[in-house]
Amino acid sequence: MITFENVGMRYGMGAEILRDISFSLDKGSFHFLTGPSGAGKTTLLKLMYLAHRPSRGLMHFFNKDMATLERRDLPRLRRRIGVVFQDFRLFDHLSAFDNVALPLLIKGAKKSDIASHVEELLSWVDLEERMHARPATLSGGEKQRVAIARAVINKPDLLVADEPTGNVDPSMSRKLMHLFIELNKIGTTIVVATHDDELVKSIGAPILKLSKGELEQVPGSRELTDPAPSRSEIYTSDLPKPTDMKAMS
């Protein structure tokens, strides 16, 4: 679904941050992107969410060649890609609700559809109580979930998350990973950048390993391990079931 061939990337006239990156992501796959700080994870993700053009190499998104894409084709393509930014990038003057509603407004969805859809998703990420709060009044984990809700509201084909567990405690990070796996189960291709080796090991997904601008691929185990607490433990309403997510569409 997404392929990179010998992609190189540099900022301005600087040194190449990424060199000869080649990989492909199948539809419905789940990958971790790891590497030390400064290895170029965010840079690679930026290429994946179409924030930059590569300095060289070929990129295909949903069978479209990036080289031949015009600028005006980008918005349509970007709407198929959900992004959770490393620093959330929520709009501070908008409520959680309005932040999450934004991609739908941009798409030109009907007001009435938007309201029900957004409320549903926010309660799915356990934020129905904080729906009308501004980001400034939300905790790190809550902001994280708003950012994730905004990234998935359009049911993207590709979800790109840049260190989505960077600011939260281990239990919250497990909850968020569970959320991504649920999304993956309904067919969303997912790439999660992270520093957290424990997390990567525990899930068992294939890994894109970046170091010094070069990519190494590590295959994962066949079945992903869902880090959610088992049903016998406190599996309460705050964690959504896959069936809920399907019903949403």
Place this chain on the structure above:
Amino acid sequence: MFRTKIAFLPTTKQSDTLLPWVIAVMLFLSTLSLVLAITLGNGLNKWSQGLTTSLSVQVINADSDMRTQDTTQALKMLRATPGIEYADIVADAEVLEMLSPWLGELPTENALPVPTLIEIKLISPDSVNISALKQRLKTISSDIRLDDHQAWIVQIFKLASTIRWLLTAVVFMIILSTISIVIFGCRAGLATHKESIEIMHMLGAEDDIIAKSFDQRYMLHGLKGGAIGTSIAAIVIYMISNLIENLDTGLIGALLPQSSNFWWLLILPVFTAMITMLTARFTTKRALLKLM
């Protein structure tokens, strides 16, 4: 396609709040200049029509019989000239009255030789070749003089039209500076909201959606500033024309702005809003093209 505006821009940012006031000042100045230019034009038209179709001929021979003879001949010639609506002798009494401010009350009719005045009305300002007419009057007698008011009218005209050009230039300069100010303001706004614009792009927003937020904001600034500036200018103009009216001088009276002529003042704020909107749209779209 109509779309509701997406409120991704915070409602107040300091860099923006000054703009309506700057626009108000600009509109105040340009409204005054415009009204002055138009009033001047109207006044000039009225004067020139009044003056350039009326000429006067003076027969200044001191000898009363000769004067009468010259006058008769001149009248005959003038009345036969095509392009002249009428030519009539101004009664001596009237002439005396006209002279009285300079000469005082004159005792008797014939105590002083008074030049005979012939008043001429042309059909239109250019219906008669004035210098040819002068020449022909001279052949009748060298004591006949044609007074046209062309000379000083031309001077006044030159002055007035220079002023009008100046005022028009002023209006254009104000429009250009307003546009520049909006461009600068808009660029500052784009820089301030760079991050928000990037996020909007990443969420799949087209340039149009983003530009719309900006141009609507600037349209409102323009409307607000335009309304304030034009209103104040209208009040000032109203007060000044009241003052002029009290002067009751024909010459200046022609320069009185007439309220019925100034309905277009209402359009100015809308016009300003359109200019600021288009400027903002153009500026934003150009800037957005530089982003991916």
